[in-house]
Amino acid sequence: MNRAQSWLLLYLLTVVGITFVHQAGWLAAGLGLALLAAGPARWRLLTRAVLALLLFNVSVSLAYALVAWWQARPVADVLLLMNLRVLLLVFLGFWLVDRIKLLEALAGWPLLAMIATLAIGQVAVYRRLLDDFRLAFRSRNPVSPTPVDLLRHAGAQGGALLDKSLHSADQVAQAMRSRGAFDA
Structure with missing residues (x-):
């Protein structure tokens, strides 16, 4: 087992272990320990984690708080946990990705390595598409865009990403079908 595989195994065991912790204090201590162990990259990784979670966690937390309020149940402890x-x-996921090469960690499992390679390739394609949209939007808006302009841009960007996803899925399905992947 190489170093990357050891880190991946440790990460997977840690994720499973975290799901058994139901005390906010222990989770906060775990986060503090992870921040300390991450070294100089801690604040960059924490910022990425918070930004990645912001929209999702706020919407889920608000929905849960609303339902709990409606049912007259306490909400603070559950939301904190x-x-x-x-x-x-x-945070641990971002730290792992920052620390190891995923394909090196999956070297012993050819199918997982192939799936990861396909996923990494798709991430690169979508990152390029998003960068193109961002640069095009910036070049076409010499002044600060209005909220309506931002919404139109987000809609066009979302539509293009959806079209690209559907086209890619169709192409992959056709390639797999031609190679007998769907033959029973």
Whole structure:
């Protein structure tokens, strides 16, 4: 087992272990320990984790708080526990990706390595598409865009990403079908 595989195994065991922790204090201590262990990259990784979670966690937390209020149940402890757990898991995921080469960690499992390679390739394609949209939007808006302009741009960008996803899925399905992947 190489170093990257050891880190991946440790990460997977840690993720499973975190799901068994139901005390906010222990999760906060785990996050603090992870921040200390991450070294100089800690704040960059924490910022990425918080930004990645912001929209999702806020919407889920608000929905949960609304339902709990409607049912007259306490909400603060559950929300704290849930958000700490998710933040810790996402932080550890970003730290793992920052620390190891995923394809090296999956070297012993050819199928997983192939799937990871396909996923990494798709990430590169979509990152390029998003960069093109961002640069095009910036070049076409010499003044600060209005909120309506931002919404139109987001809609066009979302539509293009969806079209690209559907086209890619169709192409992959056709390639797999031609190679007998769907033959029973």
